[in-house]
Amino acid sequence: xxxxxxHLPTLSVxxxxxxxxxxxxxxxxxxxxxxxxxxxxxxxxxxxxxxxNMDKRQGQRVTVLLNKTVKHLSLQIAATQPGDSAVYFCASxxxxxxxxxxxxxxxxxVHP
Amino acid sequence: xxxxxxxPRHKITETGRQVTLACHQTWNHNNMFWYRQDLGHGLRLIHxxxxxxxxxxxxxxxxYSVSRSNTEDLPLTLESAASSQTSVYFCARLAGSYNExxxxxxxxxxxx
Numbered sequence: 001x002x003x004x005x006x007h008l009p010t011l012s013v014x015x016x017x018x019x020x021x022x023x024x025x026x027x028x029x030x031x032x033x034x035x036x037x038x039x040x041x042x043x044x045x046x047x048x049x050x051x052x053n054m055d056k057r058q059g060q061r062v063t064v065l066l067n068k069t070v071k072h073l074s075l076q077i078a079a080t081q082p083g084d085s086a087v088y089f090c091a092s093x094x095x096x097x098x099x100x101x102x103x104x105x106x107x108x109x110v111h112p
Numbered sequence: 113x114x115x116x117x118x119x120p121r122h123k124i125t126e127t128g129r130q131v132t133l134a135c136h137q138t139w140n141h142n143n144m145f146w147y148r149q150d151l152g153h154g155l156r157l158i159h160x161x162x163x164x165x166x167x168x169x170x171x172x173x174x175x176y177s178v179s180r181s182n183t184e185d186l187p188l189t190l191e192s193a194a195s196s197q198t199s200v201y202f203c204a205r206l207a208g209s210y211n212e213x214x215x216x217x218x219x220x221x222x223x224x
Contacts, residue, residue, distance in 0.1 A: 034212050043116075043202055043215035044155070051210070089154060091213070098143055098162075098211055099170075102155040 012109045019077040021106045023090035026071065030092040034100065035064060035075045038087045047075070047088075077108075085110045115139055116216035118203050124222045131190040133219050135203030143206045144186040145213065146170075146178060148199040155202065161186055193223045 013019050025033070031052040036044040050057045050064045050073070057064050063076040077084055087107050091100035119134045137144065146158040147170075157170030159178040167178050175197060177189045190197055200218050207214035 032210055041218075043217050044213075046208070046212055046214065049208075049210060049212060098206060099145070099157060099160065100213060104152065104154040 009105075010107045010109065012111065013080050015080060015082060015110055015112050017080050019080045019084070019108060019110075021075045021077075021088050021108065023073050023075075023103050024071060025073070025090075025092045025101070027092065027094050027101070028068075028071065029094040030071075031095065032093040032100075033064070033066060033073050034091045034093075035062075036089055036091065037084075038089070038105070040086075044089070080108075080110050082110045082112050084108060116203055116205060116214065118201075118216040118219050120219060121217065122220045124224065125193050126224050127193060127195060129193050131193050131221065131223075133188045133190075133201055133203075133221070135186045135188065135216060136184055137203075137205050137216075138184070139205065139207075140183050141205045141207075142183065143211075144180070145204040146176075146186065146188045147202045147204065147215075148172065148197075149202060149218075150199050158188065158201075159186075190221075193221075195223050197221065198223045 034049045035047045037047050038044045048059045048064050055066050061078045066073045087105040089105035090103045093100040117136045125131050142163040145160040147155040149155050156172045158176050161167050161180040200220050202218045203216040204213040
């Protein structure tokens with residue numbers, strides 16, 4: 001089956017810095033990718049997604065990069081703020097399935 | 113988010129007891145999912161449903177059951193709770209242009 005993992009379990013940054021969170025996936029048939037943010041005590045919240053026909057997508061202060069050659073995606077957060085402190089995890093989906101495979105998560109800690 | 117409600121939000125029970133976790137969605141969406149979230153494992157799929165009277169097993173379905181008698185509700189039942197079922201449980205439905213998972217606030221279950 002597919003596995004989706006994260007390289008770093010914890011990332012500490014200073015307020016104002018840019019943050020980069022990485023994710024690797026194993027299923028080359030994956031064609032849709034999602035980043036979620038999960039604050040303590042809450043459910044995961046959709047941040048941004050990207051389809052496999054793109055290699056970059058930008059949102060408000062966030063950018064997702066997809067490298068299909070090495071099966072890797074990253075989430076970049078610009079000018080990180082204390083409110084960005086949370087667990088971030090990626091998910092990937094293949095074909096017409098509604099069921100993604102989730103990564104384990106990276107805890108982002110933003111120091112004021 | 114008020115679109116998916118889960119109850120109770122916290123539950124403590126004893127080994128061997130039957131427990132039912134409620135999930136209610138207000139969007140009349142056909143596709144609903146139950147996940148458990150544990151440290152080191154990320155989100156794992158328990159059961160899912162693509163419509164009324166439809167239920168399917170996920171990767172960690174042993175010891176759990178669901179029923180779908182209407183579109184709005186997908187209750188999750190632990191027939192005989194075990195300590196290994198101590199976890200945070202999330203209900204989800206599909207949302208957005210690409211049918212990403214949209215999560216409820218979660219239920220924290222402790223089995224003593």
